[in-house]
Amino acid sequence: MKSSKITAVCLCAAVVLTACSGTDETTTADGKTVVKVSIEPGLDQGAVAAFNTRVTQFETANPKIDLVPQEFKWDATTFTAQLAGGTLPDVLTMPFTDGRGLIERRQLADISGLVDQLPYAKKFNPEVAKAGSADDGKMWAVPIAAHGQALHYNRTLFKQAGLDPDKPPSTWDEIRTDAKQIAQKTGVAGYAQLTTDNTGGWILATLDYAFGGRTEQLAGDKATATLNTPQMARALQTIHTMRWDDNSMGANFLYDWNGINQDFAAGRIGMYVSGGGNYGSLKAQNAIKADDYGVTALPLDGPNAGVLGGGTLAGVNAKANDAVKAAAVKWIDFYYLSKQADQAAAVADAKATADSGEAVGSPELPVFDKATFDQRLGWIAQYVNVPVKQMTPYTDKMFGQPLIPEPTRSTQQVYGLLDPVAQKVLTDRGADIPALLADAQTQAQALLDKP
């Protein structure tokens, strides 16, 4: 009896000690540096296979590095908890919107020294590089994709509504009349808009920019909210009119990113505003039919009107050690960047992506200079599998539109307080737009004044 008690105690102690004992997860037994790299969740088998092919290629070229793919999708709501809890991958991607904030709070690793050593470090498009740079200009995160906002439309619904899909709307008045016609002829939403998880503010800012407004003004260290403006009021009035006078916005006014993409791909939305390169995501995650898809340039109206820019940054976990940082930047170079500037890498990536049935050739803006961008398009031309012709209404105009970066201070918070404004306008016919904007202005200024 006594011996069984001792055995039980020993077993318990062993279990506890095993659970508490730490192991160095950054190095394998044979001395390889382990790097956890992110792969987007929800990809189909082809996309996963393409990713794994690149992982194998990298590990063959770098035998002292062991890559461990980990599903990761940027989620602002869980990022800090994941960082604190040690569950983030070492290499992660995030939207431009959050880059500056992460760098200011030292929630990314400083990889600027390693980035400077990349062969194309000086070639980055300066406007794009700002999203991943600290105040002193050092690049803590690397832009890997850039885009401007665009108007996506469903060509099939256009045809069903008696509209010409090769002549998409080029003014806001045309967007309104086309949306109304689609709604009346097909019964689905002619135009829909994101309104939740801070995306409501993101799209309102896009419309505001398109009418010549800006959401904040910077003068040295002082930021002033500029939400209560005629341009923002016009943006809200436009959707109010489409919702209440034209009844062309359907019945869902609480769209999040996944929901609106899903409904658009399923043919339940005629038009919506989102990033110009969204086709790849629509294909990989929502199985959109290529024939349905069309994209055109966002109409700009008024002095100083511009397209709100955005994109994706790749960065390294703030908790990574030097060896992991070095290996992580190698992976960023190999997987995300070299395909932009190196012929062999560009072709290999495009081939692997095309072989897996994923989109190659979605519209995007140059991460590096325009010459490098054009050169790459030539290298991968034979693998392009997106409906290029259907994208020309956008690609013909995208370089001619002024690209304006997102607001840099308290970006997500300001977007967040604009969500209920968009929701109010779309769910309450009597919404008082001037009062809503005055309130939002006060709240935004309070945020910007926070030390």
Next chain:
Amino acid sequence: MTLTAARPAVTTRPPARARRRRTPMTWVRGGGLGTVLFLLPMLAVFGLFSWRPIGQAVVMSFQQTNLVSDPVFVGLDNYRAVLSDPQLWNAVGNTLWFAVLALLLGYPIPLVAAVLMSEVRRAKGLYSALAYLPVVIPPVVAVLLWKFFYDASPNGVFNTVLGAVGISPAPWLQSASTAMFSLVAEATWAAAGATIIIYLAALTSVPPEQYEAAEIDGASVWGKVWHVTLPHLRGVLLITFILQIVGTAQVFLEPFLFTGGGPARSTTTILLLVYNYAFADSLGGDYGAATALSVLLAVVLGLFSAVYFRLTRSWSKS
């Protein structure tokens, strides 16, 4: 009568065992160690996963932290910030509105259902299983299912039903005036089964003779319920009432998954506001404010429960 008999206190000695001094060894031999050993896992689990986080949350409510950098003590700043936030009173109002609707809808329905089911003579188990079925469905699945039902287009499930009887489509979740009601309807559907089972169990304790006596006295069905059933359920009703209040004050899942607090913050509840403080802003969210509001909510609910039990003590005993 002898002297000895007259003074029993002197002659009658307490048992020797009772006078023995308790030492650690006697405690061990008496089984104290075994008791502690049996208690230890529960204490460890409770302490580690329940009390320690509660303690940490209270400490955090006096700090400014982003969970990565070292926290800074800020005194009562977080409490001041929370109490001066206009969103708080909107959230309190929404939570109270949810509680009232849930009380009106969710409190009587299980009681009525349980009383009716207790009267059923055949297939009682089947009715119990059917009533309990929604509880078995994972809450997230249930919400997603109802979200589909609540599609506000004329082709939505509920709107198709309304259309069949000539009623125009309802906006359900897409209007500030109907969103909260829609949330309560789903929450009631999801939770009623558990309460029905509790009531059914309590109803088995009602002596059948009392119903027979009531019948002899000419009591109607309502009379039997009022004079026999409800008095027997009083204790259970008191408990389910406070559980309902505490539960609805902490409602999170439905507004989070159905509406995200919209439209225009019309379904932002206190717990959703806590979540928004902590996570919606990302990038080092305001965990101090989130925990401060959580502590305030816990204190209010604790006080409410204490007052409630104090006020209903006599009723409960009688």
